[in-house]
Every structure is written in C-alpha cells, then in structure tokens.
Amino acid sequence: MEFEGKAAIVTGTSGIGKAIAMRLARGGGKVLACGVDEAANHQCEAEAREAGIAIHVQECDVSNPSDVRQAVGWAVSSFGGVDILANAAAIHPFGDVLETDLETWNRCLSVNVTGIFLFAKFSIPEMKKRGGGAIVNLASVQGHACQRGVAAYATSKGAILSLTRALALDHAADNIRVNSISPGSIATPMLERAARIFSPDIPVERVFERFGQAHPLGRVGTPEEVAELAAFLLSSRAGFCTGGDYLIDGGLKAGIAVK
Numbered sequence: 001m002e003f004e005g006k007a008a009i010v011t012g013t014s015g016i017g018k019a020i021a022m023r024l025a026r027g028g029g030k031v032l033a034c035g036v037d038e039a040a041n042h043q044c045e046a047e048a049r050e051a052g053i054a055i056h057v058q059e060c061d062v063s064n065p066s067d068v069r070q071a072v073g074w075a076v077s078s079f080g081g082v083d084i085l086a087n088a089a090a091i092h093p094f095g096d097v098l099e100t101d102l103e104t105w106n107r108c109l110s111v112n113v114t115g116i117f118l119f120a121k122f123s124i125p126e127m128k129k130r131g132g133g134a135i136v137n138l139a140s141v142q143g144h145a146c147q148r149g150v151a152a153y154a155t156s157k158g159a160i161l162s163l164t165r166a167l168a169l170d171h172a173a174d175n176i177r178v179n180s181i182s183p184g185s186i187a188t189p190m191l192e193r194a195a196r197i198f199s200p201d202i203p204v205e206r207v208f209e210r211f212g213q214a215h216p217l218g219r220v221g222t223p224e225e226v227a228e229l230a231a232f233l234l235s236s237r238a239g240f241c242t243g244g245d246y247l248i249d250g251g252l253k254a255g256i257a258v259k
Helices: 015-026 038-051 065-079 102-129 151-174 189-198 204-213 223-234
Strands: 007-011 030-035 055-059 084-087 133-138 176-183 245-248
Touching: 007 015, 007 065, 007 102, 015 030, 015 038, 015 055, 015 084, 015 133, 015 223, 030 038, 030 065, 038 055, 055 065, 065 102, 084 102, 084 223, 102 133, 102 151, 102 176, 133 151, 133 223, 151 176, 176 223, 189 204, 223 245
Parallel strands: 007 030, 007 084, 030 055, 084 133, 133 176, 176 245
Antiparallel strands: none
8 A cells, every 4th residue: 555645647548557547546546547538538447446446537638738737636626636647648650750741740749748748747836735746757668769660659759758857857856756667568559559550460469479579578568567667666665766767678678689
C-alpha cells in the first residue's frame, strides 16, 4: 500500500497506461485514468471493477487544454490534490516525412508531447501545494535509436526525453521528481496494430514472437512489467531519481543489428 493517501492521474486507458493505473490503485492510490478512446475507457473500468480496485475513468483528449484542465480540476476536487502524474497516452503513425502529411505530424506531436506539457502545466501547481510529487513520462527506445518509417513518432519520443529533463531541472526545488521510461516492444494494442499493418496475414501472436527475437531476452515485454518500473519511479523508493530515462527494452538498445 505504498501509494495510500496519494492522488494520481494517469493518461492512456489501454496498454501501458491501463497497467500503470491498475498498479497504482492496487498500491492504495486514488487514481484518475484519462483516455480519449471510449471503448478503452469502458474496458479499463470493467477490468478495475473485476479486480476489485477503484479507478475513476474520464474521457479526455490530452491535447485539448480545456479537457486537461477539467481532468486535473476533477482530481483536485475529488482527491484533494495531485501527487502523481503518469503520462502514457500516445499515438503511433507510420511513415517517413514524404509519406506523413502535416495533419498527422501535428496530431502526433500534440498528443505525445503537448499532452505531457499540458498535464504538467496544470498538475505541477497542485503538486507544489502538496509539498512535492512525482511524474513519469512514457518515451520509447525509438527516441534513442529509431527504425525507418517512424518520423513523427520517433521525433515525439525524442522530444519527451528533452522535456523530461527540462521539467526535472525546473521543478527539483519544488520537490517534484520527473523521469521517463523508454520501453522496447511491449504487448499492447499499439503493438498489435503494428503487427496487423505489417503482417496482416500472420496471427498476431506469431508476429509478436518475431518482434521478440529482435530483443536479446527473446520476447516482447508486458504492460505490467513497465507498470512496475513506473511504480518504483513514482514511489518514495526512487527519492533520489530525477531527470533520468530508464530503459525497459529486453536489451534491445544494448545490441547491434546484424543481417
């Protein structure tokens, strides 16, 4: 119950976001999960209810300032404040710069980066009132070393690494710690979509096995494994960790691809 008495906001209600929300709630936290996907929101609510844990789910477009302000306001009025923020909401378009239209580019940056900016902008004043807090931003190995054909997504994830450092430095004196997590391939709906796009005639499980072979540990990760790392970074156990990026990639970035 390490999060007992803590008020948390988590963005993204599927995949990693849902796993983090569930983990914080299991640890005793009061959790608001924010997502724009109605089906994912309902699924998150249903799984939490089935697990016997309390998560309040709210529809929220993280790129919309009024939605974000409303979500943070709800947490303050219902939970008494904000102690924890986990930014996991993201979209993953594919394409190089020639294939990516401006609307797609802008939408990717708005959701993946501006969403973090907005939640930080409205949450940090509330954290300061509570004497501090902790923020985790979901980046990606794609922000370190990317594949071909992911220009918008990789750019957004690289920006998250820089924004994380900026937030950590600017608010260390406020006792607010800010870190990022860079996952490799994780078994999420986002990865399922990639599998269906690039290998539509092969069962998703088989494609996941192939993705896993690119990682030295020989498999893809699980959202729950990422949630455990997030829980550590958001807890007092990580009290001297700020401004860092933490890989959870099965050794992917440590290797050199050989054809």
